[in-house]
Amino acid sequence: MSPQLKPTDPAYWMLTDGYETVPVTHSAFCYICNDPEYAQMGLPLCRVCPSCGGHIAADDCECDDCDFIEPDGPDEEQLCLPS
Ligand SMILES: [Zn+2]
Numbered sequence: 001m002s003p004q005l006k007p008t009d010p011a012y013w014m015l016t017d018g019y020e021t022v023p024v025t026h027s028a029f030c031y032i033c034n035d036p037e038y039a040q041m042g043l044p045l046c047r048v049c050p051s052c053g054g055h056i057a058a059d060d061c062e063c064d065d066c067d068f069i070e071p072d073g074p075d076e077e078q079l080c081l082p083s
């Protein structure tokens with residue numbers, strides 16, 4: 001007998017639909033694109049490059065395909081501070 005999560009459980013949302021992120025791009029070489037759990041947990045996914053339509057990884061701010069740097073990438077990690 002495995003305990004069922006109740007709707008009041010803090011982890012319950014992970015089991016419900018509606019938090020799924022819809023992938024907008026895909027790279028065969030990207031671990032985020034190839035792990036469906038990222039989308040299922042509603043985490044930020046990789047983005048489409050506004051310059052070439054290529055792939056920008058969710059944990060990066062630089063396009064894999066054309067080296068375009070997204071000026072406002074993920075703020076929380078502060079990955080894209082000018083150096
Ligand atoms: Zn990706």
Ligand SMILES: [Zn+2]
Pocket residue numbers: 049050051052053054055063064065066067068
């Ligand atoms: Zn690009």
